[in-house]
Amino acid sequence: MNIMTDSKSLRGFQKHIGIENVSRRSVVKALGLAGGFVLAAPVLSRPALAAYETGADKMPHGVVIDPRVFVAIAPDGTVTILAHRAEMGTGVRTSLPLIVAEEMEADWSRVRVEQAHGDEVKYGNQDTDGSRSTRHYLMPMRQIGASARAMLEAAAAKRLGVPVSEVKAVNHEIVHGASGRKLGFGELAADAAKEAVPSPASLKLKDAKDFRYLGKGAISMVDLRDITVGAARYGADVRLPGMKYAVIARPPVTGGKLVSFDASEATKVSGVEKVMEVQGWPWPSKFQPLGGVAVIARNTGAAIKGRAALKITWDDGANAKYESVAYRAELEDAARKPGLVVRKEGDVDSALKSADKVITGEYYLPHFAHVSMEPPVAVADVKGDKAEIWAPVQSPGGTREDVAKTLGIPEDNVTVNVTLLGGGFGRKSKCDYALEAALLSKALGAPVKVQWTREDDVRHDFLHTVSVERIEAGLDKNGKVIAWRHRSVAPSIASTFAPNTVHEASFELGMGLVDMPFEIANIQCENPEATAHTRIGWFRSVSNIPHAFAVQSMVGEIAHATGRDQKDMLLELIGSPRIIDLSSVKDLWNYGEPYASYPIDTARLRRVVELVAEKGEWGRSVPKGHGLGIAVHRSFVSYIATIVEVAVDDKGKLTVPRVDTAIDCGTYVNPERIQSQLEGCAIMGLSLAKYGEITFKDGKVQQGNFDDFPLLRIDEAPLVTNVHIVPPGPDTPPSGVGEPGLPPFAPALINAIFAATGKRIRNLPIGKQLET
């Protein structure tokens, strides 16, 4: 199948399956920033300057590199740089503008960052997902900065009456070397705005050795101070005059609908003003609202209390029988039979038959919920045929399109203000909560905030899939792996958009299943059918979680069966340093990147294993009850290896004294944020391995809050997480950071538990499996 090969966004998906066309506009409107650089010109097309190709152009609305769109300089010298991606903790709202500032020689202390609205015609693609922002925008942001610098230099040369070759930008000024004369950016802004935007081919980028900010890790997030004083503004913090507060009772079963409701008790609650139905969409409902009953009040507390007093009758619909224990049995059954072949090299059946020994591992990973600390929330103000939205969304452009469609108004009439996101992890790529707010505001004729409670969030998430992964590894008499069959069975994200979906999409298969990097003569990957009964969505690192868990656990199992060291086994399976030829795989996703720029390079995979083994002191002696485990995985075109040390006491209590992670993410911007992302992945990985499980009964999610869907707390956190970053080679393309730290963590942990206890955990979460 060939769907969503270009994008992790709904829009890319819809284009491919022909649900609808993406509207595109060719007119660019003025930016409206105060100060010198203001535009009224067509957006520049993509330059030929990049040293490498990326998949950025194939994203909806592609890339814009016009400096006049992104940069404004005020007469006092303040440089304003637009951040067009959403900030959810990765630091992207700082790092992309920092790239521009670096290349234009701006002094960071005189730079202001302003958040762009959702407008992809103006800014290019804004979907902040897929660990793409730095990967797709390092070079475009450098070009924007270099263009702005060249325009300032041209203006200065004219003012000074000297050839442009004699002037140079140095720390917020243009300096004429021969005379020592200097002109500040502010003095030049008005003239620079009149200069032609240089052609991409004429741009000269800074030499990396002259970088002041890039790769240094010395710049804190622009929102750091606001966060520590309570001034940072998240979606939940937006307040408008006359704004109403709403919570919604949604159908408890996905695809269910409202039959009737009695609001007589709810309307008696102090502070409740109105109760009304919210439109729902039929299953599969894409990102559209689930529908239900809204309680409108003067504050959120009153709305929640009012909702508890509603009496509602639901029609649970087609998914009312969804039950997790039975569903798991279905998936296991499917995994034990042949399925759609999605990669085939050699002859696995014969090789398994002739093998001296076959090791079989069957692994189960349940649904889990995103539970960003800020539950979904949005504010909408709809007046006539105009709508303004304030929301923590990872997809501002997609939100704008969906609001316009849902309200039946032109996209030009919709403004999407992107607030800070109190966590995203993929949940906030789906804008159903913003659509709910838009519908309610339209109905009430007033601004409305829709606040999801934690229970709403857990029970109406677009959950991480649930999967059974079954691997059979055939070994010859020398213990060499000669056959590898991996069956992955999991309901697909595509099921949320298209009925009758039974196979994983190419972007899911391409996350660690068909791109498995081992040097084995006979490989077969299969994808038996699975039908979804709830909304499935992208969760940080997505299908890499189950695929890497199975593959890397199996490496540990083979090492044990053959009496070899885990790391040595891993390196043997990776095999020789080479670029893997995956031309046999149909629709290889490769994270939407051209394979020429981002091949699977086993030398890089080996290097992170060797680096983490060296820095993480693999093989060190550990106390009794402790164990070391290792795993490596390439995802989002980055290479990550992790070593986990565990301690398991005689009652089965698990602690993690130390974690080491090595990453090769190519050229990078801010190593300090890479470190924080990988520290966070160790916590999230341990959290999902220990506790992460959402279960269904009678079609309903059985959990609701942190009491029954626990997250890892500080007293269980690894004592120390060390991060080791591979220095980039010259012109190594940048690759993902936000997600790839997660997949190798759980299998490294499970391999460590095996080393400590001899117990092989094949089903997540660990829960009570270690208790004795």
Added chain:
Amino acid sequence: MIKVRINGQEQSWDGDPSLPLLWFLRDEVGLTGTKFGCGIAACGACTVMVDKAATRACITAVSDVDGRDVTTIEGLHPTGDHPVQKAWRQVNVPQCGFCQAGQIMQAAALLIDNPKPSHDQIREAMSGNICRCGCYQRIENAIHLASTGV
């Protein structure tokens, strides 16, 4: 009429006395620094101080704080330079930042009770505050730093 002093300023409330302090602060007073994370005192995002003790605003009724002093993140320090806030910035603790007001208020309350907490004491005192991004290592480091002088 309920009267409560919030960050030194008196506020009054004649609505539902059982309204959680969290929503009174956020929606009625307009102090949005205190966050909603769970509503059942399981995550600590809504932590404020009531008479210098860390308190979960999501399960505290406005009537419970009648006549008392409430301090929110906005009132922790007049210029935002409480040792805990400074340490948080020095260590670059936050990722998304949403839980951090609650974390900082909990840490500030801890240091009132125990100016030099040990590793175990920090982990115990902070175990009611969830950070989904996973900033725990830095939270612990920042509290050590704040307790030893920033």
